[in-house]
Amino acid sequence: MKALGKRLSRVGAYCRRNxxxxxxxxxxxxxxxxxLIGSLLLSPTRxxxxxxxxxQPPSLRYLLGTDSNGRELLAVMVxxxxxxxxxxxxxxxxxxxxxIILGFISGYYGGLLDTVIKGIVDVLLTVPPLAVLVxxxxxxxxxxxxxxxxVIVASLSWMLPTRTIRAQVLTMRERAYIQVARxxxxxxxxxIVKELMPNLLPYLAASFVGATAASILACIGxxxxxxxxxxxxxxxxxxxxxxxxxxMLRNMWWWWLPPIIIIAILFVGLFLLTAxxxxxxxxRLRRRM
Amino acid sequence: xxxRKSAAQVxxxxxxxxxxxxxxxxxxxxEIKFVPRNRTLISVGGGGEASxxxxxxxxxxxxxxxxxxxxxxxxxxxxxxxYNYLGDEEIPFMGESYQYNADFTELTIKIRPGVEWSDGxxxxxxxVAFTLNMLRDNAPALRQSGDMKxxxxxxxxxxxxxxxxxFNSPNPRFMFNYLxxxxxxxxxxxxxxIWKNQDPADxxxxxxxxxWPVVTGPYRLxxxxxxxxxxxxxxxxxxxxxxxxxxxxxxRIIFLPAFDETKHAQMMINNEVDVSLNLSSENIQKVLELNxxxxxxxxxxxxxxxxxxxxxxxxxxxxxxxxxxxEIRWAISYAINRDDxxxxxxxxxxxxxxxxxxxxxxxNRYIDSIQDLLEQYDTNEFNPQKTVxxxxxxxxxxxxxxxxxxxxxxxxxxxxxxxxxxxxxxxPVVENLRRAGFDASYHxxxxxxxxxxxxxxxxxxxxxxxxxxxxxxxLDLYHSRFALPTGESTWPPxxxxxxxxxxxxEQMGTIAYxxxxxxxxxxxxxxxxxxxxxxxxxxxxxxxxPINHTYWTGxxxxxxxxxxxxxxxxxxxxxxxxxxxxQ
Numbered sequence: 001m002k003a004l005g006k007r008l009s010r011v012g013a014y015c016r017r018n019x020x021x022x023x024x025x026x027x028x029x030x031x032x033x034x035x036l037i038g039s040l041l042l043s044p045t046r047x048x049x050x051x052x053x054x055x056q057p058p059s060l061r062y063l064l065g066t067d068s069n070g071r072e073l074l075a076v077m078v079x080x081x082x083x084x085x086x087x088x089x090x091x092x093x094x095x096x097x098x099x100i101i102l103g104f105i106s107g108y109y110g111g112l113l114d115t116v117i118k119g120i121v122d123v124l125l126t127v128p129p130l131a132v133l134v135x136x137x138x139x140x141x142x143x144x145x146x147x148x149x150x151v152i153v154a155s156l157s158w159m160l161p162t163r164t165i166r167a168q169v170l171t172m173r174e175r176a177y178i179q180v181a182r183x184x185x186x187x188x189x190x191x192i193v194k195e196l197m198p199n200l201l202p203y204l205a206a207s208f209v210g211a212t213a214a215s216i217l218a219c220i221g222x223x224x225x226x227x228x229x230x231x232x233x234x235x236x237x238x239x240x241x242x243x244x245x246x247x248m249l250r251n252m253w254w255w256w257l258p259p260i261i262i263i264a265i266l267f268v269g270l271f272l273l274t275a276x277x278x279x280x281x282x283x284r285l286r287r288r289m
Numbered sequence: 290x291x292x293r294k295s296a297a298q299v300x301x302x303x304x305x306x307x308x309x310x311x312x313x314x315x316x317x318x319x320e321i322k323f324v325p326r327n328r329t330l331i332s333v334g335g336g337g338e339a340s341x342x343x344x345x346x347x348x349x350x351x352x353x354x355x356x357x358x359x360x361x362x363x364x365x366x367x368x369x370x371x372y373n374y375l376g377d378e379e380i381p382f383m384g385e386s387y388q389y390n391a392d393f394t395e396l397t398i399k400i401r402p403g404v405e406w407s408d409g410x411x412x413x414x415x416x417v418a419f420t421l422n423m424l425r426d427n428a429p430a431l432r433q434s435g436d437m438k439x440x441x442x443x444x445x446x447x448x449x450x451x452x453x454x455x456f457n458s459p460n461p462r463f464m465f466n467y468l469x470x471x472x473x474x475x476x477x478x479x480x481x482x483i484w485k486n487q488d489p490a491d492x493x494x495x496x497x498x499x500x501w502p503v504v505t506g507p508y509r510l511x512x513x514x515x516x517x518x519x520x521x522x523x524x525x526x527x528x529x530x531x532x533x534x535x536x537x538x539x540x541r542i543i544f545l546p547a548f549d550e551t552k553h554a555q556m557m558i559n560n561e562v563d564v565s566l567n568l569s570s571e572n573i574q575k576v577l578e579l580n581x582x583x584x585x586x587x588x589x590x591x592x593x594x595x596x597x598x599x600x601x602x603x604x605x606x607x608x609x610x611x612x613x614x615x616e617i618r619w620a621i622s623y624a625i626n627r628d629d630x631x632x633x634x635x636x637x638x639x640x641x642x643x644x645x646x647x648x649x650x651x652x653n654r655y656i657d658s659i660q661d662l663l664e665q666y667d668t669n670e671f672n673p674q675k676t677v678x679x680x681x682x683x684x685x686x687x688x689x690x691x692x693x694x695x696x697x698x699x700x701x702x703x704x705x706x707x708x709x710x711x712x713x714x715x716x717p718v719v720e721n722l723r724r725a726g727f728d729a730s731y732h733x734x735x736x737x738x739x740x741x742x743x744x745x746x747x748x749x750x751x752x753x754x755x756x757x758x759x760x761x762x763x764l765d766l767y768h769s770r771f772a773l774p775t776g777e778s779t780w781p782p783x784x785x786x787x788x789x790x791x792x793x794x795e796q797m798g799t800i801a802y803x804x805x806x807x808x809x810x811x812x813x814x815x816x817x818x819x820x821x822x823x824x825x826x827x828x829x830x831x832x833x834x835p836i837n838h839t840y841w842t843g844x845x846x847x848x849x850x851x852x853x854x855x856x857x858x859x860x861x862x863x864x865x866x867x868x869x870x871x872q
Contacts, residue, residue, distance in 0.1 A: 048720050048723075049633060049716035049717050049719070049720040050629050050632075050633050050716075050717050050720050050721070054632065054633050054636060054637075055571070055636070068571055068633070068636060068713065069633050069634075069713065069716040069717065070632075070633045070717075138734065138735055138736075141734075141740070141745060142704060142732075143704040143705075143706075143730040143731060143732040144732055145730075226709075226733060229730075230715075230730075230731055230732050230733060231716075231719060231729075231730040231731055231732075244709070244712055245569070245571055245713070246550065246551045246554065246569070246571065246572050246575070248551070249551050249554055249555070249572065249575055250571060250572070250575045
């Protein structure tokens with residue numbers, strides 16, 4: 001009991017030392033809870049067209065009103081938050097996964113492979129990602145699905161993780177404990193998996209959150225341009241429909257405002273989470289209590 | 290050193306002066322007289338083709354294949370006749386009368402005496418013959434030249450006021466389809482004395498100093514820039530001179546290109562424009578609410594506009610598996626609740642349609658003649674149970690999530706392609722289909738048109754313009770000569786093949802629109818069409834053009850339907866002749 005109390009007080013002390021992490025986690029958890037509880041209380045079919053009367057302002061019957069196609073906007077927010085998080089997390093994970101593989105190969109092995117990977121990354125980083133994403137999304141011949149959206153967004157979210165992970169690996173591979181590991185007979189793969197990766201975990205976690213945020217941003221950008229999955233009620237598509245149906249001109253604030261608020265909250269949460277994780281990964285950023 | 294500096298200063302001053310002189314010259318060339326706002330008509334949007342700027346502002350050649358902007362070409366030249374579909378009336382203009390021979394292989398047109406070009410040269414039968422022959426001889430390099438090559442064997446000026454057109458094969462609709470402008474179609478007669486020494490595929494017909502374009506209409510081009518074109522009234526218009534028409538009261542017309550629809554609405558609310566490209570049903574209602582000076586063809590009540598010749602349907606590439614089965618097409622039709630299409634797709638301001646024709650006065654008598662068929666084949670019937678029966682009879686079953694799957698467990702996917710104009714209709718249609726067990730979705734790719742014409746888009750929500758006075762033109766859209774293999778571009782895109790249908794349609798094509806023989810043939814052909822349902826009718830299409838009464842009155846409306854109020858249609862002059870200033 002005493003041990004638990006001690007542990008809790010240690011956690012409490014850490015939380016006081018890293019309020020950004022706590023705030024970030026709390027905000028993201030709140031959004032996840034909004035999605036989970038909302039999904040339990042509201043049928044996802046209510047986020048689809050012809051579910052309610054069109055163009056209804058918020059009322060007891062429709063808490064966040066409806067859009068012109070009869071989607072209930074509270075249900076849209078619930079489903080849309082889940083879908084947007086899913087796209088961001090999966091696309092971020094894929095991007096980071098590719099970044100980890102290429103970054104470690106490039107940074108650890110060096111040589112021609114490093115030159116090639118570094119060259120490709122440097123070139124692709126100079127290309128405006130939204131322009132490329134718009135072209136990719138426009139040439140897809142089938143209707144956009146959630147999966148194709150994830151793949152498209154992930155296709156341009158691996159370069160930055162690759163470059164930053166490579167940079168980290170380059171500094172770490174010269175450290176003494178890595179030399180010792182090598183001399184003790186570990187092969188390269190073992191060094192990467194058993195020595196480098198565990199030491200980079202906090203940094204990878206921060207990178208993952210960053211990649212997720214970047215993916216959500218790219219995804220919402222594409223969707224707001226009308227290039228997202230048009231049959232799905234994501235947050236970005238909701239903004240697109242509100243623009244297409246002139247919700248501003250028609251004073252339908254309940255259509256365009258809620259997705260913007262959720263997106264703003266989401267990005268604040270992700271930013272605080274990244275900042276908090278950065279403090280863990282980078283001792284120089286830690287605050288003393 | 291000082292010498293060099295002063296030389297540089299001289300050069301600099303010379304350059305600045307030169308620039309000033311040049312800019313003054315440009316300003317002088319572009320200078321136009323003052324016309325007060327209350328004598329000016331400002332139109333925004335045209336047909337919507339020119340977005341933000343007129344890319345072809347230096348072109349006044351109405352036959353360029355790339356000539357797309359409705360920035361004046363829609364009324365610069367007078368036609369031989371107008372056709373007002375709202376009242377089913379032919380309106381003679383530069384022409385006085387016309388007559389076909391017995392087998393519709395020749396057409397003779399009498400021209401009104403006293404018609405003149407804007408440069409004072411008399412308009413004669415030679416101009417008409419020249420235009421038709423010129424188009425025929427330049428196929429396919431010019432717009433509508435392909436049609437002239439098919440139909441025109443020769444066009445001859447019999448005398449100054451009589452022209453005879455000899456066809457390659459009988460065509461009882463030539464006059465109506467090409468020389469009687471209505472909606473977006475019609476051939477403008479151009480001046481032989483200007484065009485005869487030009488390469489028509491390369492001739493811009495734009496030279497303000499020479500007075501080009503030389504026109505027969507009451508306005509001359511005063512300014513043409515990417516941002517606007519300005520047309521000013523000319524006092525020497527032939528129709529006013531001979532007392533055939535009054536001089537229009539509109540002294541200046543300014544055409545602005547299309548902007549975002551919200552901007553059109555705002556411009557109308559702020560009285561910045563007098564007539565605009567059509568708005569969506571939701572936006573027009575807001576504009577009417579915010580500016581009492583604005584009205585529509587139907588006034589302030591639904592449908593807030595007039596019915597266009599472009600009924601909307603759910604079309605298919607009928608040669609592709611699943612959609613090549615008439616029973617499946619009917620099963621899909623039964624799954625769609627047209628009330629939802631109207632309520633959610635048209636915001637309650639519209640109507641469903643049972644046929645692929647617009648319900649215009651001249652067409653209604655045909656539609657009335659097939660009421661028995663429409664009862665037997667009710668294309669608007671919403672009956673999900675019939676969908677279930679058909680699908681089960683075809684061997685389909687539903688999976689755990691309630692979607693139809695074939696014997697291999699593959700879901701029946703319906704990916705619907707559409708575009709922004711119909712974006713409000715797609716969601717209720719797709720949701721109806723999903724509720725009926727079809728794994729339906731929709732998207733609006735930028736290249737929707739080529740996807741549909743190539744057949745890659747196997748299902749699409751689109752409209753089609755064709756019939757106005759008799760059903761032949763629409764029925765011809767479903768002829769199998771257009772049914773090219775998927776991957777080869779074709780328009781119309783239905784790719785439906787029915788030899789019996791083709792045969793009757795071909796027969797209808799040789800009969801005049803007002804021949805009573807049309808009716809039994811129409812009944813026969815519609816029985817085939819309705820049974821097979823190659824294209825599922827959804828809703829009528831409306832033009833909801835806001836019109837502003839601040840400066841002008843006399844707009845056409847339901848009570849006085851002398852024409853429609855589309856600022857891009859080739860009948861725009863009919864409206865200009867009736868507008869009266871309010872101040």
